[in-house]
Amino acid sequence: MTEEIKNSNWKLRKGQIVAARQLTRTEKWFEIKLEGSDLDHEPGQFVQVELYGIGEAPVSVCSSPTKRGSFELTVRAAGRLTTHMHTLDKGDWVGIRGPFGRGFPVKLMTGNDLMFVAGGLGIAPLRSLINYVIDNRREFGKVHILLGSKTPADMLFGSEIEVWQKRVDVDFSCTVDRRDPDWKGNVGLITSLIPGVHLNPEKTFGVVVGPPIMYKFVIAELLKKNLPERQIILSLERHMKCGMGKCGHCQIDHPKNYYCCKDGPVFTYEEVKDSKKL
Ligand SMILES: Cc1cc2nc3c(=O)[nH]c(=O)nc-3n(C[C@H](O)[C@H](O)[C@H](O)COP(=O)(O)OP(=O)(O)OC[C@H]3O[C@@H](n4cnc5c(N)ncnc54)[C@H](O)[C@@H]3O)c2cc1C
Ligand code: FES
Known part of the structure; x- marks a missing residue:
């Protein structure tokens, strides 16, 4: 693979x-x-x-x-x-x-619209891809960035987020689970942002990274938008030792016995939907 x-x-x-x-x-x-x-x-x-x-x-x-x-x-x-x-x-x-590991399928995504959905620390791997796309902006279609964090103080890369927010070629929205007195933005789970996004399911890749609990609900929203399973991209986390497909520690509970370190950490939803835990 x-x-x-x-x-x-x-x-x-x-x-x-x-x-x-x-x-x-x-x-x-x-x-x-x-x-x-x-x-x-x-x-x-x-x-x-x-x-x-x-x-x-x-x-x-x-x-x-x-x-x-x-x-x-x-x-x-x-x-x-x-x-x-x-x-x-x-x-x-x-x-x-x-x-x-296998990173995001950048070649496959080129020329298409992208919808990034990041919860909490999930912005870390996604930031690598978002900045890659911004540095090669002409090669991609519409770009939507949806960010969620527990509180405004937990939001990572604040100054960089402000730059993304100001770009006319990026559709940006964010939300927090709990506001503080200075927060004037959205309050609610990240799933609440998805229905408001207008996307063309045929040519959109949804890239989702966040805590395991988030995947089930975000994927359900993306499927409601008719995004094909092969165009929903996830980055999974498992306990690892060797990091290169030798020790078996990161095996994903799946009929195909994927190793998260070697076959992933990036998978399509189509590939891992039969796993007991995403
Ligand atoms: C592909 C991949 C990418 C990652 N990227 C990042 C990243 O960008 N930033 C970051 O801070 N962390 C990241 N992590 C998680 C990070 O590897 C773990 O937090 C780290 O291994 C914990 O090591 P420790 O010695 O500090 O904790 P330990 O003392 O070993 O454990 C502390 C606690 O964390 C739990 N834990 C350990 N590893 C994991 C894991 N992989 N998933 C869930 N729980 C775990 C343990 O069960 C224990 O409860 C990533 C993990 C993977 C597999
Ligand atoms: S961490 Fe050893 S096989 Fe994946």
Whole structure:
């Protein structure tokens, strides 16, 4: 299903943090420069980040491949490794393997309309694709971006979102589950934004990334809009160890025994709709 992973991607490479910023209480952004060469990733791929003496964790690349010289990650402090990662800053070094996995089907999407639906940290992998599309804007049709977060303070990449919002060639809307006193925008789940979007189902790809609970409801809304199952694109998360199809840890409960790290993390809904859990 996927091309063989390049041999060089298996090797641990040294990456230096050249910039870091706390985005929210739980998410920190890092810009990393690899020793020797560029990462050369595709939007939707991930790297294995290694912290010496602690271990490895998969993290999506959140910058577009159109940005050369360095790449970016956004890390939520979820457990041992990711919490330790938050103590790192400019000048510190990490180990990087990858890029791994099948990214978003950019070639297939070229020439078509796109509807991005991101919930919470799901904006991290989607930001890579959104910025790729914006940097190659003429190659794509209409672009809709729908964002959802728990509260206004949890919304990631605020200044970049403002830029997307102001573009005349992007139809942007966002919502929060719970407002704060300064919030003047939509309040409600991300699914509430979908009925208001006018799309041509024949030539639209819906790209959905967010917490697992979100998928079922967003997919139901996209199917109501008559989007074909093969044009609904999802990025899935599973516990991973090797990141390259060798250990079996990330197997998806599916008759075809997909490995999330190698066959995904990006799948069409048509491919994974028979899984017990998305
Ligand atoms: C393809 C892929 C891309 C990812 N991209 C990002 C990203 O861009 N930013 C980011 O912050 N995180 C991302 N994650 C999740 C990240 O890998 C986990 O949060 C991390 O592995 C946790 O490691 P830890 O040592 O900090 O936590 P641990 O101490 O190992 O565990 C802390 C808690 O998190 C749970 N957990 C661990 N791994 C996962 C997982 N994969 N899914 C759900 N729960 C998990 C554990 O069960 C435990 O409850 C991604 C995961 C995958 C598979
Ligand atoms: S993480 Fe080892 S097979 Fe996917």
